[in-house]
Amino acid sequence: PIEQAAGGKPLFVQDFLVDMQGPNYALAKALQKWRAILARQAGHVCSATVGPATLTESITHNRLIAAGLLGGKHFGLEVFDVSTSAALLAAMLIWDLAAPAGETAAHPATELRNPL
Numbered sequence: 001p002i003e004q005a006a007g008g009k010p011l012f013v014q015d016f017l018v019d020m021q022g023p024n025y026a027l028a029k030a031l032q033k034w035r036a037i038l039a040r041q042a043g044h045v046c047s048a049t050v051g052p053a054t055l056t057e058s059i060t061h062n063r064l065i066a067a068g069l070l071g072g073k074h075f076g077l078e079v080f081d082v083s084t085s086a087a088l089l090a091a092m093l094i095w096d097l098a099a100p101a102g103e104t105a106a107h108p109a110t111e112l113r114n115p116l
Contacts, residue, residue, distance in 0.1 A: 009069060015116065037115050040108050047096035048104045053077060054085040 017026050036048040053069055059068045069079045080088075096106035105112060 002109065018065065021066060034049055040106075040115075043108050045097060045106050045108065047093050049089060049092045049096070051085050051089050053079045054082055055079055 017029065032046070036046045040046040053072070055066070055069065059069065069077070071078055096104050099107065101107045101109035104110060
């Protein structure tokens, strides 16, 4: 666990890729992450929010991944429609870009315990 959440429960972060996403996707995501770290380190505001599980066309195209996501509700996983995720991520982007220093991890003045 990385810290205690409200109520004293441990808070976990998971960073992984599904093999079915392929090596090009893995490389693209790694480059995206590395570029965000470098940009923030250079003093730029860098919004790199990871979106929630979403039923995008590319996800539903793979029947196995789509079945896993749709079955996730039986295990407490909430999967969002594209419009809901887009609205949530747009709001997070606006907040990251407009928030004063120290109030969002996107701002380089905010100290992070881990750059990822």
